[in-house]
Structure formats: C-alpha cells, structure tokens
Amino acid sequence: MKKIFLPALLLIALTSHAQNNHSFAVHFDLDKFNLTTDATTSLDSFITVYKPGATIKLYGHTDIMASYEYNDALSLKRTTAVKNYLVSKGFTAANIIEEKGFGKRRPLNNNHGEKEMYLNRRVEIVVDEDAVKNEEPILNNETDKSLTAKIADTATTAGTNIVLQNMSFYGGTHSIMPQSLPILMELVEIMKKNPTLVIQVEGHICCQDGDADGFDIGTRTYNLSENRAKEICKYLNKSGIDEKRLFFKGYGHQQPLTPYPEKTEEERINNRRVEIKIVRR
DSSP: EEEOOOOOOOEEEEEEEETTTEEEEEEOOOOOSSHHHHHHHHHHHHHHHOTSHHHHHHEOOOOOSSSSHHHHHHOOOOOHHHHHHHHTTTOOOGGEEEEEEEETSOOSSSSOOHHHHHHEEEEEEETTTTTOOOOOOOOOOTSSSHHHHHHHSOOOOOTOEEEEETOOOOOOOOOOOOGGHHHHHHHHHHHHTTOOOOOEEOOOOOOOOOSOOBBBTTBBOOOOHHHHHHHHHHHHHHHOOOOGEEEEEEOOTSSSSSSOOOSSHHHHHHHSSSEEEEEEE
C-alpha cells in the first residue's frame, strides 16, 4: 500500500479564549491533582507547539463535589502540578505570570454525570497567541502539493493512502477543531468534482502499548480513532457527499509509523493521524 505523508497538526485542545490568546485544557481524575498519562501526553504536545519563552497563565478548576474550601485548594494543587511539569520540561517559572484556583466556581457545564464532571476537572493554560511556535514540519518531497493535486496525480491509484494535513480534534474527543475546516472543505470539493471517487477515512492514535484504541471523552468508550474517522464522514455526508462513497475505520495503535514507545514528539505526531484511502476512482 502506498502512503503519502503530509504534516499533521497536534491533536490538542486549543480553543479561542480572547482575541490574542489560546486556551489549552488538561483534565484530572476525580479528587486527584496528579497528572495522568493522558495529561502528560497532552502537555508534551503543548510543549511542541509553544516555546518555553511563551507567557502563560494557569487556571485550576474542579467539579461540583466537596466544599468550596476543599475545591479551592484542590484546584491550586492542580495548577501547581501543571506548572512543575512545564518547568521540568524547560519552561521558565517567571513566564508563568498567573496561577489561580477557582475551585467549582467556573464550571463549563451543569456537572450532570461523570462526563460533564470530568470536563470540569481541568487546568486551563492561557498562552499569548503571538508566542513563537516551536513545531517543526515533517519534511518530504510531497509536502508542497495540495490534497487536490495529490488526488489528481495519476500515481494516486486505488489503495493509496494520504495523510490529511491540518486535521485536528479537541484533545481526547472526536470533536473537529475549527482549523480543520479548510482541509475538509477542500475534500468536499474534491469529492464533488470526482463523482466516482470512493474513500475510506482511517483514524490512528499514538502513545499506547498494544493495538487497542484510545479513550473518547465524549462517548466514554475506547474507540477514539474510529469515532474521529466517523465524524469526518458525517461532515462529508452533511456537505452533500453520498454516504455510499464514504467508509470509515479506526486502527487505534495497530499501524504506527514508528513503534511504541514513541521516543520523540515527531514520532507521536506521525502516529496520531487521519488518512484517507482511495477505494475507487
């Protein structure tokens, strides 16, 4: 099977916070302030996007359980855990200019059920949007070609896989981030201009021992890569592409481009990706 590799954006939870800021969320287990494996993986991804010189603010939060006093202290412990991890990875403590624990005073939702409470147990990292990016592109001789050009290439035949560039999801979920819309809109136009084209959307994850899939916060199930692939097919279908031309499959960690454990962030980026396979032209 042929593969064409395009650089992928980090699959991290960056959301708009203000005109010149981005907010990144790290989540915690119930009544805990220690960083989980998922949290450190997300923080490692964050570190690759923003250099240690970035100006950062840390805001801790909890779910609704326990008293205000207890949760205020717990939320501060969570910000401290995140700060200590960032400093251990090269961030300057002086550039972390604010640390606050809001306890349960600023929930994202009504704390109805474990899913909503999990989303509230978080530390938000607010970083200046103009911070110098630290992401290095994955270079190859095809990266200058658009998705449209690759599909049009006569070398792109049935069985060819293409890694989607700039395809990004909120961390730990199958919710598509706004910056993914250009590549999805381009794919819609490609499908419309090539009415016989049939594709399979294929999701992959990184940083997991064995072949299993990742945990999806939104569904509380272990089929993250499948749900992400399915969500892209839903978008294409809603945009006018016949569902008969769309297939999806989640491979979890079955097809890593570099073996576990991934040793560098570049290896992790390569493994957590979304591809489209050309089924029929």
